[in-house]
Amino acid sequence: MLKFYLMSRLTKFLGDTIQLCVKHNVELKLIPSSSVVVDANVTSSGYFDDTSLVVATKRPDWVDVLVHETCHLDQYIEKAPCYKKGEKGIFITDDWLDGRRVSKTQLVEAFKNIILMELDCEQRTVKKIKKYKLNINLSKYIQQSNSYLFSYWATYRDRKWYPFPYSNPKIVKNMPKKFLSVKEYMAPYNKYLKLYK
Numbered sequence: 001m002l003k004f005y006l007m008s009r010l011t012k013f014l015g016d017t018i019q020l021c022v023k024h025n026v027e028l029k030l031i032p033s034s035s036v037v038v039d040a041n042v043t044s045s046g047y048f049d050d051t052s053l054v055v056a057t058k059r060p061d062w063v064d065v066l067v068h069e070t071c072h073l074d075q076y077i078e079k080a081p082c083y084k085k086g087e088k089g090i091f092i093t094d095d096w097l098d099g100r101r102v103s104k105t106q107l108v109e110a111f112k113n114i115i116l117m118e119l120d121c122e123q124r125t126v127k128k129i130k131k132y133k134l135n136i137n138l139s140k141y142i143q144q145s146n147s148y149l150f151s152y153w154a155t156y157r158d159r160k161w162y163p164f165p166y167s168n169p170k171i172v173k174n175m176p177k178k179f180l181s182v183k184e185y186m187a188p189y190n191k192y193l194k195l196y197k
Contacts, residue, residue, distance in 0.1 A: 009132050009133050009134055009135075010063065010132075010134060010135075012132060013067070013128075013132040013134060017053075017066070017070050020070070020073065020077075021053060021073070024073070024076075024077055025051075026048075026050075026051060026052065026053055026073060027051060027052045027053070028052075028053050029052060029053070029054040029055070030055055030057050030062075030066075031054060031055065031056050031057060032057055032058055033056050033057075033058050034056055034058045034059055035056050035059075035164075036054050036055070036056045042161070043163065044056075044163075045059055045061070045062070045065045045164065045166075045167075046062075046065040046066065046068070046069045047069065048069045048070075048072035048073050048076070050076055053069050053070065053072075053073055054069075055069060061144075061166070061167075063134060063135075063136065064125075064136055064141060064144070067125050067128050067129055067134065067136075068121060068122070068125045070128070071121045071122075071124035071125045071128060072121055074124060075117070075120065075121060075124070080120065082113070082116045082117045082120045083117055083120075085113040085116070085117065086113050086114050086116065086117025086118070087117075088110070088113065089109070089110035089111065089112075089113035089114040089117070090110075090114060092106060092107065092110035093107070093110050093111065093114065093155070096110075096159070097155075097159065097160070097161070107156070108156070108186075111152055111153065111155075111156045111186070112182060112186060114152055115149055115152050115153070115182050115185050115186065116182055118148065118149055118152070119149060119179060119182060119185070122142075122145040122148075122149070122179065123179060125141070125145070126138060126141065126142065129141065139177045140172070142175075142176075142177055142178060142179065143172050143173070143175040143176070143177055144166035144172050144175075145166070145179070146175040146176055146179070146180070146192075147165040147166050147168065147171045147172050147175050147195075148165055148166050149180075149185050150165070150175070150185055150190070150192045150193060150195075150196070151165040151196060152185070153185055153186050153187075153188075153190075153193060154193055154196035157188070157193065157196075158196070162196050165196070170195065171195045171196070174192065174195055175192065176192075
């Protein structure tokens, strides 16, 4: 009985997601693999890029990832200011990671905007998990989210991406179980940053 109830909540969420994608002309791709290719140098568990919502489904956390990516879709539909600034920040950081010269001021602002966008998305994700009563452990999800949010400042520190920090038990178990301020995610000597090597 409980399994049926949990499946019906997931079915409702999936149905609403499909309707939203159709309405806004966004292609939904659920890929049967453990990761998806974002571009030539980057793989991810999922992404949203204004025209496509893509999620790797051969992962135990694929529903979590799907909820997260639908919240980026929500940001896009609502024209949330943090989404536009975050997108711009991603282009700047990608250029910097490819070796292009970017001023320190511009780079710090780019990372700040990405973290703001992702923090807003994570907060929306928690609300959506609650709304649909999905079978997702919220404390663990917030810890995984924090591992992702801190990874951006670790990327700034080391000039390299930290792929899938939310799948690393050593990092996740040491993360706070609540969301923090953007200032805390960007603190250069934060104890959490020591977990990214």
